[in-house]
Amino acid sequence: MSGTLISLTLFAALLHATWNTLLRGGKDKLWSMTIMCVAIAFTSVIMALFLPIPARASWKYALLSALLHVGYNLFLIRSYQSGELSQTYPVARGSSPLLITCAAALFAGEKIAFHTLGGIVLVSSGILMLAVRQRRLAMPGVKHALGTGAFIAAYSVVDGMGVRVSGHALAYTVWMSALWGVMMPALYIILRDSKSLLCWRPELLSAAAGGLVSLLAYGIIIYAMASAPMGAVSALRETSVLFVAVLGYWFFGEALTFRKILACTVIVTGTLLIG
Template identity: 30%
Template sequence: MSLFSLLLVVLAAVIHASWNLLAKRASDAGPVFVMAYTCIATLVYLPWAAWIFIESELVFGVFNTQIIVCIVLSGLLHLAYSLFLQRGYQVADLSVVYPIARGAAPVVSTIGAFLFLGEPLFTERVIGLSAVVIGVFLVATRGNLIQFRQPSAYKGVSWGGATGAMIAGYSVVDAYGVKILGIHPVLLDWFANLVRLVMLFPWLLSNRKAAVARMSGRWGLALAIGVLSPLSYILVLFALGMGAPLSVVAPAREMSMMVGALLGMIVLHEEIGVWRFVGCLILVGGVIVLGRS
């Protein structure tokens, strides 16, 4: 992977960690918050998407069956990821669900890249991936793995694994879209957002009053996330489109865990602790190894 592609992924990780920090303030809002920032993202990025569409002299006729299936599948997998993660947080501890989801995602993504994109699994990539997964677990759990021994942890592992599979699923589909089908990153993300919006709209119609109440005082957060969330992912798609392997990009995205820990320390005055610090070092080391592969 080129240095520029790696820098794009690192920048995306910083932005990703930033909007996730904001999203924590509205974690109890439910699907309406997801729909709110998705709607904002669709509106904010419409001019950019339209400009690319017009400048490329595209017509709707070029959206063949493969491209349409890719876009719809991407939107559905992104939506499933959001809903699975939310459900996991409702039935299990975040300290179980989150590390399983973020640790499983790069592993399954790498397997998917090998099977569907024909990416080779070099020894360096396997070592780098392993280091990233270990780092993610240490950062997320602070070295306290005892919660995984609790009987209730089964639900957390199940929903975390399902969430990680959805992350890997949309990662492979989107990589296929930009690498094989040649879909522009901005258009892929925008149309996938539109799919999510359409899928959530029936829920909004049947929950209008509750939706308005839950969004009270949260529109500023929705606006910020609606701008930052697509931007972070578009940068990742650009890196993939420039030839960066998914088996390298997917683990490197987990740099957001380290950035999130640092932001938590600075903004929320959280303690990093020895294990989180060690996890950050291992994670960075894994990304460096991946970048050299």
């Protein structure tokens, strides 16, 4: 990866940690996530007017990715409802690079280097350090966090493949994001109603801002995956785990213990090895 791509990916990691912090702080996380998606859809549609239509070969990937993003949203919400930001986020993000690397090898023909095995061991060890304490499960939301990681892996590989046949990385990103942004409000209305979605709440502006930050962060990642190995981009992005540990301490008063810092560091080291 070039120095420019590395810098962009690290910036995307910081942005990703920021919007997850905004979501975790919301009182009604399903509503907050839906408002984020509305902002994403609105912005994406405007941007699409000034961009070419992505190649037809990428349309199936965009649709599948949008569906996977909705599943990811639901699992992420459940994770934050039952666990701390600085626990659930590292488990979700740390489990995805090893899944992405394996899936990219199976479906996109990417080769797995030998040192990847060491990275997998480190990531798994870091997750266990966060989730298990004294042979007992110390993290009730671990299954939802791992499910979130699986969805991250799935949509990342799908987008990595889709963007490579789209002919235009940014166009693919906004079209996929527009589909995703429309699907989430539709699901919210099915689960609840349209009246509660459209009502004014004090968190409206922060939720909408989180959506824009999310769109920018993922746009950078898709741009990077268009020319760099999926596993490497994903691994570098997961340095956001360290940002989240600090943000969880600052904004939510979550304990910044030695064990937690060590676990996050082990996960980041493992993801970098995988990449």
